[in-house]
Structures are given as structure tokens and as C-alpha cells.
Amino acid sequence: MTSPNGPAGMWLRRFHDGAGDPQLVCFPHAGGSASYFHQLSGLLSPYADVLTAQYPGRQDRRLEPLIDNIAELADRLAEVLSGHEPGRRRVFFGHSMGSVVAFEVARRLGADGPSWLFASGRRAPAAYRRGEVHLLDDAGLVAEMRRVGGTDPRVLQDEELLAMVLQIVRNDYKAVESYLWTPGEPLNCPITAVVGDRDPNTTIAEASAWAEHTTGPFDLQVMPGGHFYLDTRLNDLAGLLVKAVQGPPRQG
Numbered sequence: 001m002t003s004p005n006g007p008a009g010m011w012l013r014r015f016h017d018g019a020g021d022p023q024l025v026c027f028p029h030a031g032g033s034a035s036y037f038h039q040l041s042g043l044l045s046p047y048a049d050v051l052t053a054q055y056p057g058r059q060d061r062r063l064e065p066l067i068d069n070i071a072e073l074a075d076r077l078a079e080v081l082s083g084h085e086p087g088r089r090r091v092f093f094g095h096s097m098g099s100v101v102a103f104e105v106a107r108r109l110g111a112d113g114p115s116w117l118f119a120s121g122r123r124a125p126a127a128y129r130r131g132e133v134h135l136l137d138d139a140g141l142v143a144e145m146r147r148v149g150g151t152d153p154r155v156l157q158d159e160e161l162l163a164m165v166l167q168i169v170r171n172d173y174k175a176v177e178s179y180l181w182t183p184g185e186p187l188n189c190p191i192t193a194v195v196g197d198r199d200p201n202t203t204i205a206e207a208s209a210w211a212e213h214t215t216g217p218f219d220l221q222v223m224p225g226g227h228f229y230l231d232t233r234l235n236d237l238a239g240l241l242v243k244a245v246q247g248p249p250r251q252g
Helices: 034-044 070-083 097-112 138-148 153-157 159-177 204-213 230-245
Strands: 023-027 049-053 090-095 116-120 191-196 218-223
Touching: 023 034, 023 097, 034 049, 034 230, 070 097, 070 159, 090 097, 090 230, 097 116, 097 159, 116 230, 138 159, 191 204, 191 230, 204 218, 218 230
Parallel strands: 023 049, 023 090, 090 116, 116 191, 191 218
Antiparallel strands: none
């Protein structure tokens, strides 16, 4: 694993040497870290330079304070990306909370934003639904983690490790559940929304509402599986992303 030079080195991870252009930037889910995308990076590195955001407070950034609001995360990541290899064509992929972070980063970057945005496992920003998972006690939070999947069962059985993970998960749920979309200019790049057909957190209608957030083309892809359909459909997802990184530049 390597990190880009300069300020971007804190925020971005590169697991594999990849093609020079374009750049695919991945944004993890609530409670997630850069390493979740290690396998996806391996699949896509022949086609793109794959970078993954590493939020503070986890893995090699575990001693740093957590950030519990989407706006600050997006501000920091937009600042990093705007100063890191400007002019590169980029595709954004976010899963769950990462979809919202990717969207808000794209808004902040404006004309320098991604040529394509993939929003996975998350309802559109305009499709508001109140969430209170971050207010649950530890047992309730563990039950939610089991319900949506995506957590190694060994983590749930290790009390010390679980205590650390719960702090991160609660923080991130607070960030995404307190997020309120502020109406503004839509993006002008293509958006592809991807959702599992049995996702307990995002309906197909809510995923389809991502179309409202771009003046460019919109596509909806429904995968067999739940919230973490990626765990069993990673090759299918990689195929979609390959088409995007090899596709046309951003609209407008």
C-alpha cells in the first residue's frame, strides 16, 4: 500500500500500481475504511489509478479525531483532491455513506469534479428519511450491523475490537443521519445508482431519485443482494466501473 505525496497522503490510499489515467476515487461506507476496497482496487488497477479515501479515526489514522459530519468530510476531501494532480479525469465511487460524501465532494469541486459518479447502496440526497441508529445503545448498534451485513463476524466476537469499531460506526451514522441536502445546482456528469434488490436501507425508488441530482445521463443498476451486495457481486460492479473509466469525459 502506498499513499500519494503531500497533504493527499493523509487522506488517500493506493493499494495497487495502476493505469495512469483516469483516476478512480472510492469513498467508504459508515464504519468502513480504505481497506474495504482492496479487492476492487486489484480488479480495476489495470484500467485506472485507484485511490481510496481514508477517513480519520481508523486503521493508520486511528489516533486522529473522528469527523461526525458530512460537510466537514467533504470540505477536507475536496481540498485534498483539488490540490492533488489537478486536471486528472476522475470517476467517483461511493458506497452507502460514501455515496453522500462523494456527491458533496463533487459539488464542491464544480467544474473540476468527476467525469462520472457512482452512488451505491444509498438513497438520493433529496430522498430524506429520518435516521436514529446513532442513538441506539451498543446492543442495538450491533444488531443493526448484523442486519445490514458487511462486518467481519470475528469483529463482533472480539470485545476489545468491537468497542473500537462501535465508536467509529456510531460516529459515522451520526454524520450521515444528520446530513441534510441543501438544494443547489445539480451535477452535470453522468450518475449511476447501484442498489441491491434486497437492500434493507435503500429502496429502488429512493435509488432512482439520484436522477434528480444531475443534468447528465442517469442509469440505475439493480444487483442481486442486500446492502453489501458488493461482497458477492464485486466482479459485476467492477465491470460497470471499467465501462465508466474507459468512457467519455464529463458532460458540459
